[in-house]
Amino acid sequence: MNILHAIILAIVEGLTEFLPVSSTGHMIITAALLGIPPGDFTKVFIVAIQFGAILSVVVLYFKRFFKGLDFYFKLFAAFLPTAILGFLLKSTVDKWLESVTIVAVTLLVGGIILLFVDKWFAKNEQHSPDEDTISYPTALLIGLFQSLAMVPGVSRSAATIIGGLTQKLTRQTAAEFSFFLAVPTMFAATAKSLWDDRELFMAQSDNWGILVIGNIVAFIVAMAAIRFFIGFLTKYGFKAFGYYRIIVGAILLILIIMGIDLKIVD
Template sequence: MNTSVLAQGVEGMSWLQVVVLSALQGLTEFLPVSSSGHLRIFSTWFFGEDAGASFTAVVQLGTELAVLVFFFKDIVRILVAWLRGVVDSARRDDPDYRLGWFVIVGSIPIAIIGFVGKDFIRDAARNLWITAIVLIVFSFVFLAAERFGRQDRPVDAKSLEGLSMKDAIIMGLAQCLALIPGVSRSGGTISAGLFLNMSREAAARFSFLLAIPAVLASGLFSLPDAFDPGAGQAATGWQLLVGTAIAFVIGYAAIAWFLKFVQNHSLGWFAGYRILLGALVMILLGTGTIPAT
């Protein structure tokens, strides 16, 4: 199946491409299926060319806005508690003050690795063979986390009281794996939380909070490159705006659905889908239907 005629090549992105990929971004960003992997696969399969890491990062700003809106009260509460604790040591026993530090410290690993390895991430790591293999391999990581994680840690699923700095660092390191298309930011961090015996819901909530600095920084850093054909397919300002809006609306709905889903359902559902998708991509690559790069 080759519908590359719908694309405009390196000269620019078609509106159809922008709408489809933005909707896909909103749907997959918060599910443990890898949004970057899906955009990499479907932009090549349906439109004949990789839209580029920069377009992906900028459209992620829409889903990032969805996180900010969905968790607005939590973010304000944490930020206020953190600022009060910084200026007044007597307030540092507040769990929200510590949670603020957990988000900050947990975001440091991906900031360092993302900056140092940005060239590899934008080029070599986007090979579709790597994406397909990673989709399958990390599905078994999800299954192992579900199998061996006891989910008996006393970490409150709403306030996240009971979370430790060790948890934040480990989940922050796991978040770095999402720099490789196919891993999944939420899947990696939630799996790490499960291995730390946190409940699935608590791990998911901290995963979303932890993603805020990383995704926001990535999108803003890549904004100039999104208009540069040399960094992938160029998009106009209106296309980026509409794409971001689409990702926001669908992303907000996906957050609400996913947080309810993980209360009573295993990540195994997503692992099965990922294995099937990875196998399909390998077949497409093996038959020459789509190129690896």
């Protein structure tokens, strides 16, 4: 992977991390289309690049992170399911990261679900958006939904927002809590990935530079993407993202059926 590859993947990450379209899935697809050479660093980069994007949440919602310990306890409750399952299933998840087929199927299925989400939870929008209404059981359940996103293509954002909607949160409140939950989740995922594969950086110091540049680009792009998503979601809902996912998933499945090799790692 070179610096240009890193910048392109970072732009994709920044644009898609907080949209319900799966940033990991899009990075896997992009890496395959770019013909990025196979290797463990590609998998590490796809996980660690998300750290830059989540820093944008801390900057944009800076004051919200100083509301009191109750806020952090709720985030911890929501983070716990993914932390436990991620630790237990890391090797399996790493294998899933190699499969464009999994991404194609989950994009397609998730897109169909998003077509109906606005109708299913229309009554939620009658409530006032306020994350203070999130209880500990609600936070834990949202965390269980988030754990579904360990499967590439599911979308952490989509899973957590839908999880919030099932608990009668508004789209805005569910989306913002999803943003906040991304911070501990992606920080932990990045830290674990870097630690487990630290030899990659000890053996080749250039990898650090590529990762840093990628995170900076992802941070800048994600700042704009978050502002766009909240406004779009509040006004238009999920249907457009559903159609987008269906189109991308269908195209990928057609390419796979045609025998076009989209595998990015050995």
